[in-house]
Amino acid sequence: MQHDIAWPGSVRPGGRTARVREAVLQVTGDLLAERGLAGLDLTEVAATAGVGKTTVYRRWRTPAGLVADLLIDMAEQSLPRTDTGALLDDLTANARLVAKTLTDPRQGNLFRAVIAAATVDADTANALHAFYDTRLDEWAPCVHDAVARGEAPAGTDARAVLSAVSAPLYYRLLASGDPIDREAADRAARAATVATMAGTFVDAAYADQRS
Amino acid sequence: MQHDIAWPGSVRPGGRTARVREAVLQVTGDLLAERGLAGLDLTEVAATAGVGKTTVYRRWRTPAGLVADLLIDMAEQSLPRTDTGALLDDLTANARLVAKTLTDPRQGNLFRAVIAAATVDADTANALHAFYDTRLDEWAPCVHDAVARGEAPAGTDARAVLSAVSAPLYYRLLASGDPIDREAADRAARAATVATMAGTFVDAAYADQRS
Numbered sequence: 001m002q003h004d005i006a007w008p009g010s011v012r013p014g015g016r017t018a019r020v021r022e023a024v025l026q027v028t029g030d031l032l033a034e035r036g037l038a039g040l041d042l043t044e045v046a047a048t049a050g051v052g053k054t055t056v057y058r059r060w061r062t063p064a065g066l067v068a069d070l071l072i073d074m075a076e077q078s079l080p081r082t083d084t085g086a087l088l089d090d091l092t093a094n095a096r097l098v099a100k101t102l103t104d105p106r107q108g109n110l111f112r113a114v115i116a117a118a119t120v121d122a123d124t125a126n127a128l129h130a131f132y133d134t135r136l137d138e139w140a141p142c143v144h145d146a147v148a149r150g151e152a153p154a155g156t157d158a159r160a161v162l163s164a165v166s167a168p169l170y171y172r173l174l175a176s177g178d179p180i181d182r183e184a185a186d187r188a189a190r191a192a193t194v195a196t197m198a199g200t201f202v203d204a205a206y207a208d209q210r211s
Numbered sequence: 212m213q214h215d216i217a218w219p220g221s222v223r224p225g226g227r228t229a230r231v232r233e234a235v236l237q238v239t240g241d242l243l244a245e246r247g248l249a250g251l252d253l254t255e256v257a258a259t260a261g262v263g264k265t266t267v268y269r270r271w272r273t274p275a276g277l278v279a280d281l282l283i284d285m286a287e288q289s290l291p292r293t294d295t296g297a298l299l300d301d302l303t304a305n306a307r308l309v310a311k312t313l314t315d316p317r318q319g320n321l322f323r324a325v326i327a328a329a330t331v332d333a334d335t336a337n338a339l340h341a342f343y344d345t346r347l348d349e350w351a352p353c354v355h356d357a358v359a360r361g362e363a364p365a366g367t368d369a370r371a372v373l374s375a376v377s378a379p380l381y382y383r384l385l386a387s388g389d390p391i392d393r394e395a396a397d398r399a400a401r402a403a404t405v406a407t408m409a410g411t412f413v414d415a416a417y418a419d420q421r422s
Contacts, residue, residue, distance in 0.1 A: 115330070116326075116328075119326070120247050120249075120327065128388070129388035159387075163387060166382060166386070167379040167381070168375055170381065170385065171378035172374075174330070175343050187411060187412070191375060192402070195406055198405045200398060200401045200402045201402070
């Protein structure tokens, strides 16, 4: 675990407040990945992060408050979209990134824990939805560019396309237990691309307007 | 809640043991849907079901044991596949059934609770995977029949097709929070059908063998 928050030349901007947040969210992610939401204790987070307990309670208030802020931080830090110039290749890059994240021991456990927490806590659910909003928006230009190139029909719903890429991988993680491997990722991207090109994801409102 | 387990003409076969199981699993489902796994207490289940506490502890042992048996019961009771004679219509029926289940207040909460429990308990995860195995097997003939009719290419992986139908609906339930409506269900079925017809779900081993 990295708690050397005062390391010179850190890529994180900001002063003491930013360093405190980084240390606290690092420990929050570690504990969530190891033990789930039930194992997240503010006093322990403060002690492990080397931050005053009062600061942690005042700023984050509850375990759900920590998880919500962690999701904001994950959204801020997430990698930008890939731009290969072809829809299938962009979506394949997206699918492989999702597969890599979900199969990474720490990240995979973290996502499982946050998704489980969201099933019982409305604030965590809202933070989780906002995280996916950010991710889906970040990659939407892949679809808009495909429309501009004539690869996909006008009116294609970018959010639906990108959800279709991720969905089979999350289904494996949370429901069927099937392996999340390169083949699964590439197949998810191919299926979404084929359906996109066939016009399956053209927004119903757009289609109605044109007919 | 239905606890009138001795009702004459019940569709459930079996004697006292079967009636005890039915009452216990009914209460288990109610409590899970209301409060999640953390709210599942064997003593309370026994009292509410009108069954001896010792019986419940001896037979199911833990809350996870109850959840595993509930999943077995849900798999046994699930509706058979639809057979319309066309792949798109079969998959649309499947998608609408999944959407109906996930948006039903009791069933939706139950699935959320069981999926959350599976993220922290290996026995529950195994029981959940077995449940999806049963469901996916039950509907596999829709794909096999489509292959026999020439609607889908030989070597199409039925499990992958049916997972592709469910996945976008589970992604909405657990990740994005987007609504699980008729449009989402029909679109999931159309996308899976288009990708199936294009050969996206042909098993890699089968494709290699033929090339």
